[in-house]
Every structure is written in C-alpha cells, then in structure tokens.
Amino acid sequence: MKYSLIALPFIALQFGAQAQEKLPFTLAGDIKGLPNRYVYLAYAESGKEYRTDSVLSKNGQFTFSGKLVQPVEGRIYVDKKTAMYGEGDMASFFMEAAPMKLKSSTGRLKDAKLTGSKAQLDQDQLDAARAPIMKKLQPLSDAFNKLNKEYITAIKAKKSEAALEAYKTKLDKIKDQMEPYYEEMEKTDKAFLTEHPNSYVSAQLLRFRIGNMPLQEGEAFYAKMSPEMQQSASGLEIKQELDALRAGSPGSPAHDFTKTDIEGKTISLADFKGKYVMLDFWASWCGPCRKGNPHLKELYGKYSSKGFEIIGVSDDDSKPEAWKKAVNEDGIGIWRHVLRGLDWSKREKNLPNPEDLSDYYGIHSLPTKILIDPNGVIIGRYGGGGEDDEAMNKKLAELFGA
Structure with a gap:
C-alpha cells in the first residue's frame, strides 16, 4: 500500500519533564581538503531547546563542544540555505556525551566517519x-x-x-x-x-x-x-x-467535531449519528489519495442509499483553492468536505492546535480512512497504522451486503 507521509524524518526531539543531568561532549573534525569556512552543527540539546552552533574551520580542523542529556541525532553542514531542504554537503550522526571525532579524506562532510559514539x-x-x-x-x-x-x-x-x-x-x-x-x-x-x-x-x-x-x-x-x-x-x-x-483505531469512540465545510455550511460528526461514516483523510497534492477517489466514488454510489456517508478531511489548509479545485476535478463533491484545521504558526511554536482533526485520529500519513459505526465508535482504520483497501472493501460488504 502506498502512502504520502505528512511528517518530517528529521525533527527536534522533545525530552521528558523530569530533571536530567547534562554531560559534556566534544566533536573534533578533521575534514582534509575542506576550505576555510564556517561549519554548523544542529541538535536537540534538552527539553524544547534546539541548538545550532558554528565554528570556523581552518585547514579542515574544527571542534564543537557542548552538553547533552542523552544521545541525539546531530546534523553538520556548511550551507544553511541548502541544508534547510536536506541538500548540499552535510552529514547526520548520533552524538553522545563523549569525546568524538569526525574524519573525512575527501573534503566532504557527507563522506565523514564519526567515532567515539556507541549510538553511532x-x-x-x-x-x-x-x-x-x-x-x-x-x-x-x-x-x-x-x-x-x-x-x-x-x-x-x-x-x-x-x-x-x-x-x-x-x-x-x-x-x-x-x-x-x-x-x-x-x-x-x-x-x-x-x-x-x-x-x-x-x-x-x-x-x-x-x-x-x-x-x-x-x-x-x-x-x-x-x-x-x-x-x-x-x-x-x-x-x-x-x-x-x-x-483513532477500532474500539475507540470517534472524536466529535464541528467544522465549516467546502460550501460554507456547518457540519458536525454528531449530525450523522445512526449512519456509518467514513472519514477520508486526504490532500490535493497526495497522488495515492487522488488515485483512490474513483474507487471511493464507486463505494459511495453502492452503499450511500444503505446508510453510508463519507466526510473528506483535507490537508490543504494553506491552499484552500487547490482543495476546491481537486474536489471538482475528481468529482467527489457528492459527499461533504472539510479542512483538517492545521495551524502551522501554532505547530511551529509547539502550541496546542485543538482544531486539528488529524491529531485526534493519529493521522500522520495519507491516505488514511476511519470507519465509524452508527453509535459513534470506530470500527475500521485503513491506511496509515491500519489495514489495506481490500480489508475496507470486505468490511463494507459485510455491513451492507455485496
């Protein structure tokens, strides 16, 4: 099964609230052939502190020092602009509170070998x-x-x-x-x-x-x-x-919500009590989601008269026009559509985002579909962290008849 991930692989890790001792580390670099320039090291230091240090490399030699609570992934790079996009000369490795060495004979950080870290x-x-x-x-x-x-x-x-x-x-x-x-x-x-x-x-x-x-x-x-x-x-x-x-898995009560749909009308999950509801978490930019829309239309046409409803939950909060265009192009306006409620300004500041439906259902990859029974209890999860579409088809056939 194919998924489009909506989470990033390199994130600032969060530590527990309990006090933990910070211990010192040193990272000595020996990158033969590296021009004299600033080198940057980024890592999660502790708590919500994400640290970026810089030192001037001379003849390929440089040393970073600091303190860590526990082993963490560090990223070292020379160009801040390209590093933002995971490009350019950079390397990632596991650092820990110990004397460590980073060596390369090619002049490139990406070829460097780290020693002194058991985690590495x-x-x-x-x-x-x-x-x-x-x-x-x-x-x-x-x-x-x-x-x-x-x-x-x-x-x-x-x-x-x-x-x-x-x-x-x-x-x-x-x-x-x-x-x-x-x-x-x-x-x-x-x-x-x-x-x-x-x-x-x-x-x-x-x-x-x-x-x-x-x-x-x-x-x-x-x-x-x-x-x-x-x-x-x-x-x-x-x-x-x-x-x-x-x-967001079978057996749990479905989180109730009230949203404004694509047509500007108010919609609540509670409005659908007594029916089977499929929450389809998708996005206009998600290829596998768009490819699956014809099949969803087929299922809706087959079972909607028997008490089956679909609510599309789109990850297009920053580009609502793309969302509306995709709904029209794919002909899926036959069911209701809402945005997930993601507020990036809150997410970046690690603030609560209570309007984000994805958080209530544990959605971190697209497409993911949540099937809810007439009593508001989740009875199926298909996609990220769940079963595949074949299992979904079988479940619906069992509920409504082939």
Whole structure:
C-alpha cells in the first residue's frame, strides 16, 4: 500500500519533564581538503531547546563542544540555505556525551566517519543493512528529485495544465518503481528494531515508523523497550503517538467535531449519528489519495442509499483553492468536505492546535480512512497504522451486503 507521509524524518526531539543531568561532549573534525569556512552543527540539546552552533574551520580542523542529556541525532553542514531542504554537503550522526571525532579524506562532510559514539555504531550497522537497498533505490530517487524540480519550475512558469499533468504522471510512475524498495527497507528496519530494542537509534527509527504501523505492532515494539528507552526523547514521543493511534483505531469512540465545510455550511460528526461514516483523510497534492477517489466514488454510489456517508478531511489548509479545485476535478463533491484545521504558526511554536482533526485520529500519513459505526465508535482504520483497501472493501460488504 502506498502512502504520502505528512511528517518530517528529521525533527527536534522533545525530552521528558523530569530533571536530567547534562554531560559534556566534544566533536573534533578533521575534514582534509575542506576550505576555510564556517561549519554548523544542529541538535536537540534538552527539553524544547534546539541548538545550532558554528565554528570556523581552518585547514579542515574544527571542534564543537557542548552538553547533552542523552544521545541525539546531530546534523553538520556548511550551507544553511541548502541544508534547510536536506541538500548540499552535510552529514547526520548520533552524538553522545563523549569525546568524538569526525574524519573525512575527501573534503566532504557527507563522506565523514564519526567515532567515539556507541549510538553511532548502531546507526552504522543499520546503514550497512540498508546499503544494498539504497544502491538500487538511489538512481530512482535521483531521477524523482530531478523531475520534481522541473515540475516546480514549470508551476512557477505557469505552464499549461496538460504540461503539469504530464510531469505528475511521470513522477507517479517513478514512485511506483520505488515502492518495492521502500517495502524492502521497511522490512530491514523492523528487523533492526527487533534485534536492538534498547538502542537510541531504534527509538528514533520507531518514532519515524510508528505512524504507519498497525497499533498492535507498534505497541509490541514499544513494550520491548527498556524503561530508560521509553523515557528517552523518542520514547516519550512514541508513547504519545501510540495514544493518538489508539484514539483513532477500532474500539475507540470517534472524536466529535464541528467544522465549516467546502460550501460554507456547518457540519458536525454528531449530525450523522445512526449512519456509518467514513472519514477520508486526504490532500490535493497526495497522488495515492487522488488515485483512490474513483474507487471511493464507486463505494459511495453502492452503499450511500444503505446508510453510508463519507466526510473528506483535507490537508490543504494553506491552499484552500487547490482543495476546491481537486474536489471538482475528481468529482467527489457528492459527499461533504472539510479542512483538517492545521495551524502551522501554532505547530511551529509547539502550541496546542485543538482544531486539528488529524491529531485526534493519529493521522500522520495519507491516505488514511476511519470507519465509524452508527453509535459513534470506530470500527475500521485503513491506511496509515491500519489495514489495506481490500480489508475496507470486505468490511463494507459485510455491513451492507455485496
């Protein structure tokens, strides 16, 4: 099953509220051939503190120092502009409170090897297991990134809809080719999680993977972690994620909400009591979501007269015009549509965003569909952290008849 992730892989980790001792670290760099210039190091220091340091490299030599509560992923780079987009010469590694060395003989940070960190040894092992898959995936990833840049340029140049559609078709084709390798990578990652339940690398990996796992699988991985690891930055976030997934999984009462729909009318989940309701979490920019719309229309046409309703919940809060255009193009205005309620200004400041429906249902990848029974209880989750569309089709056939 294909998903479009709506979470970022590199995030500032949050630590627990309990007081923890900060211990010193040093990171000595020896990047032979690196021009004299500033080098930047970014990492989560503690609590909500995300730190970025800079030092001047001379003849490839530089030293960072600071304090850490626990091992964290750090990112080192030389160009702040490209680093924002994950591009340019940069490297990521696991730092810990110890004397560490970063060495490269090519003049590039991306080729550097970190020593002195036990956590990084685990990351090296994971990277080695992933390497054969990455070798096959890289050409496709490069082709996708190149084509995607051309697509963005075409949008800015206001190319015709036909030209833009041609780009999207090509991008979707590359995505389809990449999918088997992503599935293989997922198996490799889960094998690592099984073998290393008490690694900080595993904790961060599980934090990234948890949103697409069935609830029971995520709970099983979490249960194998030691109390120390469960209280780590990633461990605490995993707990929060599991709680959110549980709230959006079968057996839990569906969060009631009231929104203004695409036509400016008020809509509440409570209005649909007595019917089966499918919440379809999607977005105009999500290829797999748009591809699945014809099938949703088929299901709606088949079961709507038997008490089946759909409410589309779109992740297009920043671009409502794109949302409305997609609804019209795909012909899905036959059911009700609302925006999820994401406020990026609050999210960036780590402030509560009570209007965001995705938080109440544990949605971190698209498409995800939540099936609710006439009494307001969730009886199905399909997509991120749930079953596949085949299971959804079977469930609806059982409820309404083939």
